[in-house]
Amino acid sequence: MNSLNRALGAFYGLALGDALGMPTQSLSRAQIQERFCAITTFRDAGPDQPIAPNMPKGSITDDTEQAILVGELLVAGQGVIQPSVLATALIDWEAQMRAKGSQDLLGPSTKRAIEMILAGHSVEEAGRFGTTNGAAMRIAPVGIAADIANPEAFMQAVLQACQVTHNTNLGIASAAAVAAVVSAGINGASLDQALQQGVDAALRGERFGHWIAGGRIGPRIVWVRQWVDGCDDEQLADRLYDVVGTSVASQESVVAAFALASRVASGRLAPFAALCMAASLGGDTDTIAAVLGAMLGACHGLEQWPAALIDELKAVNQLELEPLVQGLLHLRAQ
Numbered sequence: 001m002n003s004l005n006r007a008l009g010a011f012y013g014l015a016l017g018d019a020l021g022m023p024t025q026s027l028s029r030a031q032i033q034e035r036f037c038a039i040t041t042f043r044d045a046g047p048d049q050p051i052a053p054n055m056p057k058g059s060i061t062d063d064t065e066q067a068i069l070v071g072e073l074l075v076a077g078q079g080v081i082q083p084s085v086l087a088t089a090l091i092d093w094e095a096q097m098r099a100k101g102s103q104d105l106l107g108p109s110t111k112r113a114i115e116m117i118l119a120g121h122s123v124e125e126a127g128r129f130g131t132t133n134g135a136a137m138r139i140a141p142v143g144i145a146a147d148i149a150n151p152e153a154f155m156q157a158v159l160q161a162c163q164v165t166h167n168t169n170l171g172i173a174s175a176a177a178v179a180a181v182v183s184a185g186i187n188g189a190s191l192d193q194a195l196q197q198g199v200d201a202a203l204r205g206e207r208f209g210h211w212i213a214g215g216r217i218g219p220r221i222v223w224v225r226q227w228v229d230g231c232d233d234e235q236l237a238d239r240l241y242d243v244v245g246t247s248v249a250s251q252e253s254v255v256a257a258f259a260l261a262s263r264v265a266s267g268r269l270a271p272f273a274a275l276c277m278a279a280s281l282g283g284d285t286d287t288i289a290a291v292l293g294a295m296l297g298a299c300h301g302l303e304q305w306p307a308a309l310i311d312e313l314k315a316v317n318q319l320e321l322e323p324l325v326q327g328l329l330h331l332r333a334q
Contacts, residue, residue, distance in 0.1 A: 012293075013297025176201040
């Protein structure tokens with residue numbers, strides 16, 4: 001399996017998880033069970049879906065769209081993302097979403113940061129309150145373009161992608177963890193090895209940005225990986241929802257994604273089944289499944305995802321990620 005296969009697995013895995021979680025996002029676990037029983041394939045969003053009403057099955061959301069935006073900025077900037085350029089791009093992206101009548105807009109941390117920038121605050125200050133999962137959900141392209149084998153350059157790339165909106169210990173640590181798993185997977189690491197590199201990157205990442213009180217990302221990932229080992233299959237989803245949490249807080253949703261990835265690494269859960277479980281959890285399902293899909297795809301490759309669903313994903317969203325992924329890998333080789 002070559003690096004292109006793994007990188008495509010990561011980006012299409014992100015989009016696949018995003019689309020699986022689209023109809024269930026912001027619903028409770030009980031509501032998902034009542035409406036869908038469990039997600040096992042793409043499903044239409046109902047008219048009362050709080051964020052994506054009536055969206056057709058297989059549709060991607062902001063997770064994939066913003067990841068593509070970050071990827072395109074990386075390629076255009078030859079591996080460098082200027083914070084002011086990212087801020088402008090996010091403002092333009094939300095304006096386009098509003099024009100289309102979409103309710104899938106900027107998340108709370110990103111929205112607050114952009115409002116601060118528009119009010120005249122510096123880019124450095126704008127992200128000082130960003131602790132949610134917005135940076136982690138769109139960080140996969142950084143993991144494709146930046147090689148974790150060069151840790152200083154890798155962390156600099158993560159910081160550039162986080163500074164505008166998530167310039168905090170929690171926001172940076174969670175994004176660094178996800179990007180590290182993706183980058184390690186593309187280098188050929190096993191999923192278990194890549195998850196450990198994710199922990200290491202989280203511990204490095206928390207040294208940057210403004211300190212915000214909250215459970216530390218690295219230690220929470222270490223804890224949840226051990227905790228998952230002692231949890232049986234029937235209890236896993238309920239306990240993730242009840243104990244770990246599935247909100248937009250990075251120390252919940254990103255840690256939940258790592259918990260499911262750890263279950264896959266143990267051989268007790270298949271990659272696609274893990275994405276379906278993530279999409280069925282309740283809470284921020286599209287982001288949990290998107291982050292999980294990026295990590296699993298990088299380590300297991302494109303073939304792990306059902307070919308028919310990838311084809312449907314491409315058709316529904318007019319999605320063709322190959323040129324972008326090749327551009328990101330070109331940056332990695334420089």
